[in-house]
């Protein structure tokens with residue numbers, strides 16, 4: 271499903287990723303582990319075509335992302351990837367409801383279908399009472415839940431989660447883990463970049479990839 275082949279990524283003169291070779295199969299849950307600055311977010315950005323490598327190939331679901339044009343990249347993301355950003359990237363002056371439904375806008379779905387998906391997610395992430403609040407007025411944990419709901423609203427095959435529990439308390443983190451397990455049961459491919467030790471001991475995790483200074487160490 272996802273292949274990174276001989277990836278090198280530079281920011282200016284600095285090699286941020288070197289010699290990265292990984293293969294993830296459909297339906298796997300992978301934990302990307304590494305200290306701050308090791309390159310986790312950069313790897314997720316390559317897999318979602320938000321960044322391109324300086325050399326090497328990124329192949330996702332048969333598509334060579336390292337080659338595609340920017341407007342195809344956004345289409346690819348809309349159809350295939352749910353990204354839970356480390357800093358959420360919500361639209362601050364938009365309501366919770368509109369933030370969650372944002373990825374579906376260009377598809378112009380029926381009102382009833384929209385409402386159904388929205389209700390399900392609001393309930394799942396305990397956001398019903400905030401539906402019409404502006405996202406800028408939510409707490410960190412609430413914003414994180416809106417970001418998670420928005421990432422899965424388009425029913426993507428691939429879910430990339432960047433430090434998804436950094437602002438959740440233990441109870442909500444454990445609930446998030448249960449939701450990941452449910453998404454795995456739907457055969458989603460899920461990559462979680464995290465330092466949260468809660469993720470290291472889970473029986474449904476297929477792989478833990480450890481990255482250090484831009485290189486895979488295990």
Ligand SMILES: Nc1ncnc2c1ncn2[C@@H]1O[C@H](COP(=O)(O)OP(=O)(O)OP(=O)(O)O)[C@@H](O)[C@H]1O
Pocket residue numbers: 281282286304305306307308309310311312313356
């Ligand atoms: N746009 C950018 N321009 C220049 N350097 C960058 C850019 N993005 C990331 N970097 C650098 O690349 C390295 C890897 O960053 P990355 O965000 O992938 O790390 P990370 O493992 O996600 O860290 P964290 O756990 O703090 O989120 C860091 O040294 C960072 O400073």
Ligand SMILES: [Mg+2]
Pocket residue numbers: 310311312356432
């Ligand atoms: Mg990061």
